Amino acid sequence: MTTLIPDPRQFLLDLYAGAVAAVSAEKCLPAYLPQPPEGGRTLVIGAGKAAAAMAAAVEKHWAGELSGLVVTRYGHNADCRRIEVVEAAHPVPDEAGRQAAARMMDMVRGLGEKDLVLCLISGGGSSLLALPAPGITLEQKRALNQALLKSGAAIDEMNCVRKHLSAIKGGRLALACAPARVVTLLISDVPGDDPGIIASGPTLPDATTCSDALNVLRKYDIALPEAVRRHLESGEGETPKPGDARFAGHSHHVVATAQQALEAAAAQARAAGITPYILSDAIEGEAREIAKMHAALARQIALHQQPFRKPCVLISGGETTVTVRGSGRGGRNAEFLLGLAVALNGQPGVHAIACDTDGIDGSEDNAGAVFGPDTLKRAESLELKMRAMLDNNDGYGFFKALGDLIVTGPTRTNVNDFRALLIL
Template structure:
C-alpha cells in the first residue's frame, strides 16, 4: 500500500459522497401546479446545487444564488453571482439585497427552493438598519481571529442582519419555502448553516451579547445598540408564517466519513469513525489524535493496527502569529510535533470545500518522516506552529493538497492511518 495515495483516495471518496449531483435530486419536491418556482440560495456549493437542480427539475423556474469567487458554474435559468468569503464584500451585499427583493410579492401558490451550503453567512451580507458593511467586515474578522465556534459566530451574525436568522423566509411568505442544505456545521443544526436565512431562530440578542463578551470581541456603539435594544431579534420557533415550510439536510460530514470508512474497509484496512462533530482548537484536537495513534501503534489499543481513524467537524484557530495556514494545516503541524516521527503513522486533514481557510490548498499530508525532512530544510516546526504557519511548513515539504474548489462543503475531513 502507498499510504499517501490511500489517504488521498479516502479524501476524494468522502468529497464524492456529498456532491450535489449525488445528493440533491432525491429531495426535490413536486413543481407547483398553479404558481411560480423561484430558486434562491447562498454558499460555496450554491452554484453547483443550482446547476444540478436545473438538470433534474421538470417545469419552469428562475432565480438567483450567490457563491464564493471561483465557485461559479454554468447555469441556464438561475443567475449566479460571486462574492467574497470569509469576510463579506460589496458584491455579497448587493446579491443579498437582490435575493431579498426577488421574493417580494409572492403568493401562496408559489414555491421557493432555497439552496444553502457552508459559506452562506459571509456571502449573504445584508447588515441590519444602523449597521454598515464595514461594521460587518470588522466583526467577521474579529470573530474569525477569536477562536469562536461556528454556532457562536452565526448567532451574532443572525442578530445583526436583515436577511439571516429566518428573515428571508418572512420575506417569502405566504409562498411555501423548501430549504435544501449541505451541512458544514458540527451537529448538523440546520439553523446554524449559513446562519439559517429561512429557518426560525431560538437565539436572542442577549445570547449574541454574551458571545461577544466571552470571546472579548469589542464592537462599536451602533452595533451594540442594535443588540441591547432588541432591534436585532429574529423570528422564533412557532412562527405561523413558517408552517408550510420544510427543510432537508441532503449532505453532511457523517455521509462523507461513512463513505471513506467503506472505502478503507474494502481495501482491507479497519476504519473507525471517532465523530463527525469535533470542535475545539485545531492544535488541541491534534494532541488527542496523536495520543490515540500512539496508543494504537504501541499498545494495540483502543484499536489494532493496521487501521485508519476518521473524524470530522470544524476546528478553530485562535490567531497568535502572522503565518499562513488554515485549521487543517494547523492540525497537521501540531500532530507532527506531538507524534515526533512516530513510525507507521500517516495522516491527511483537508477541508471538503477544497479551500483551507483562505489559502489555495484543501489541506496537507503528514508522514512519519515529515519532521526529518523539515529539519533538512532548516524548518523549526514548533516555532512555525506558534506563528500559525502550517501552510509554509507543508508547502516547503511539497505536501500540500491542492484540488481547487470541490463545489460542496461538509467541513473538516481527517484520517490518521496507523500501519
C-alpha cells in the first residue's frame, strides 16, 4: 500500500461519488435550455431515472411559464411544483407507466406552431413509458421485457424490439407533438451515446426495422405471442425513419455522458497523486468476461509494471450484460466484481469498485460493491464458494455476506456503469 492512499476503499468510493456528481441534472442541463417561445406555451414531458431531477433543474432555471408531466422510477422523485412527476416500475413496466404514457400522448396533441415541447429523456425511459402498440397487451410486453433482460441482449437490441412494439417510442411521441417544436435533452446511459437508443428514442427517428426486431428475438430464442409476431411480420410496427420531414425544426442535445463521469473521476485521482487511465466509456459484453479482461490487465500491472506503472487506477464505463442461468440475486456490477475476484484469485495490491451511476445495480437495492486483496481470505473464512456463487449469478449474496455492498439510494442521474481498479 502506498502512503498516498491510506484508505483504498474510501478512495474508490470518493471516485464513484465524484463521477456521479459530475453528471447530475443540475450541473449539466441548464446550459442547454432553449429560449422560451414567443407567443406560445412550453410543455415539459419526459421519462427516465433522471427525469424528475431534470424537471426540477428546468423549473429552477426557466424564466417563462411552464407545465408538463414526466415519469420516473419509484423512489427517484424530486421536488417539482409546476411539472407533475409520476412514478412507475423499472425494469419491467407496470400499469402506472402505461397510464402515464397515455396521458402524455393526450397532453401533446393539439399543440400549435408557436408552442415548445421540452422533452427530458434518460435511461430507464423505455420501461417507464410503457404504451403498447394496438393489438399488443401490457402483459405481453412485460413478458418479452423479462425474457430480454435474462437473455444477455445488449441495450440497443432490447430497445430495437421495444420501439417496434410501442405506440410512443421510436419517434412516435414527437410526431404526436406536431406542429409544435420539440427540443429533447438527454442524459445518456447507452454505450456510444446514440440519442435514438436512449430510452428507445421517443422523440427521435429510428433507423432500425421490424425485421431487425424479429432477428433480435430469434437470436435469443424468445417465444412470441401470435399478436406480436403478426405486428412485426406485417410491418405494422414500423417506426418513422431518419430524413422524415415531420422531424424538421426539432433538435436534441446529449447533456451528460459516461465520458464526463469518467473524466471527473480521473481528475479526482490525479489530484490525489494517482495516475488514472480511462480504458473506455463504452465497454459491453458479459460482465464476467469483461471482469477477466480487467483482471488480466491489473495483474500485468501489479507484477510487471506493464503497460502502466503502479500506483495507478484503471477507469471504465459502458454497460455489461448478464445471461441469467442461476437463481441468485445479481446485478451486473456485482457479477463483474465477483468475476474479478475469481479471476484475480487473491492477487495482492488490487482494489476495485463497480457501481451503476443511478444507484441501483439492476433491480436490487445496492449501487454495486467494492473488492480488495483480502476479499478471497474473508470469503474463505465465511465458507463462501466464489465460483459456485458466480455460476448461480449471486454476486449480491456474496458481497452482502462480506459487508461490501454499496448502498447509496437513487442518485437521480444515469450514465450507466462505473468501474475503477486501483493497483498499488
